Amino acid sequence: MPEGLRADCQNCFGLCCVALPFAASADFAITKDPGKPCPNLRQDYRCGIHSTLRQQGFPGCTVFDCFGAGQKVSQVTFEGNSWRGSPGTAKQMFQVFPVMRQLHELLWYLTEALTLPAASTLHERLRGVLEETEKLTYADAEVLIELDVPAHRQKVNALLLETSELVRGRGGKDRRGADLIGARLRNADLRAASLRGAYLIGADLRGADLRTADLIGADMRDADLSGADLTGSFFLTQAQLNAARGDRATKVPAALERPGHWEQAPAGKRRR
Template identity: 60%
Template structure:
């Protein structure tokens, strides 16, 4: 995957959003958030211009969760298209519905993000036509009116998309001949705090794996499927993730690493990595 494989509208554009993630979504006081907030309540850090007052200091101020959140462009889609640039402050009657529509749109845009990555994976050429149909169908859903969006069977559509993403993963990983078959790893596995320094994880299925605070320094993670993997505080220093699939910038931002960590070309080295 390269930088051009993901369309711009699937990347957050906060300049054209009415701070929806800062209002619509709830969060609980934890290591990721400094205090509790109910869904629909504006965060106290949200300014009149819909910008975050502590954006550059989120981690230091106790809002690490905000620093790793990604709407995949749903914010500007809801703000500018679904509600025709009518914001919730000037049109309070729209607020409740707008806040309910936002997470639906976020899920659709997340699916589009992964589908657009999959269709650019050479190994997935046998299902390229199916991927294109899924992209077009999902795009059409994002253009529905708010009431129709709220009536969508999102889990049903996600199941169809997920099947294609699984098949893409299988095509990619089938090309990797594992040298080490002894490690019992797989989808959704709990590897919180695991000692995996220098491990050969090439071609592994790590979908939804819990890798929180895992030591992955110097590990070989080429051609791994990392969709939904929890990499919070995982140490990726010196790890090789080239060729890994379905890894997002949010996941990378939540992890630790250094300048020797090799990331897919579409992803940037986080500023907080040393």
Template identity: 60%
Template structure:
């Protein structure tokens, strides 16, 4: 459930739209290869993406969808070898990416001891979603991703509630809150529900975010220097990559410290 670009045929570099407004130095239409994509599907400026203005590339995470489509769905057949299937491959990327994201959350839910009463249901849901990711292209293109999310979301909500209930006191929900640029330096946000919250450019230096539910929270340019995210729920790599942090930022083991921090 982590991107492995070396095993992918550069699908995100072709399938997705790039625009200067969303963190790229140029506009690129969907289905058109990026000008930096090499013949071997590697990136000619991979080590300098931020310096070259490809900020959007550094925060995009396919959750392993790219290599799954490349190596399993199409068994190593790339879009250059089979241009007739290229459009189908590119159309599958957002579908499989969302399914892989659900797998990532369900897998984490199975590691959370307070949610053990739900593990049977979570495991069943995970097996169902994983079977879908291994299906043939026609089946995948017919998947109702919204329905899959609707089926999984109640389980993730109940998982979150069970984990956060272990903390003393009642915790205010900030679900979907507009906290753009909010000054929350040193705030006690332990166990707070921040699902889908807009925390763009918020000041969270030194904040305590242990066991906070961060699923879907927008952390672009959020200042996490010195913040404690130990045990933060459903935090994924793309969120961390989009934020600002330092050596004092404490992260859960499920995400890596970005190289640009």
């Protein structure tokens, strides 16, 4: 993936720690309103408890991914002018950030779609929509705030759905939007399955075969992926992996990283 689609906190003004709200829950130790800096945000825009977020009750922060939107808003849209240094821009900046984040997420999916040989017949159309989306990310703040994001997402999603059908082929299970919360799917054959938007919260996916499965938008919070094979699964993001549990036996796509908090089980051994 292009570096521009990966978060670069060194060049961001801590926007995810200010612009977005969160509520006291299993994911966050406190409640914070949108536009209000998190009390853990330092003056240099770094997190004061970054290395101990999970231990201090902020696991939600560890699974968030802006797809590079933070640095784009900070350094491109607002040309390096921070919300602290230029308070007059703060409101606009905080409005633009969630819009940019959605556009960058779409760029992530479109970029990945262009790497899938099975979808080669769609590559020209995919490139066209990718260029259109990328152009939007360079628009002025006023344009971005007024952008009809749902309409653009719908346009992109239609093309991504076509991509999914070509990549998965015939025979894969269709579990789009399925309620699989806490489901017992240990060693399940989910090859080429469509799990778009499926609720896999707390699901037991130990040893499951998820090769070439479409995982776009699947809620994988606390899902157990120990020993699962996600080789070739697509439209999977780092945030989804970070929200799940796994071990050294879990096979992840090459473009993603094994989360540091995953259980470090001895190589070759899986929980039974």
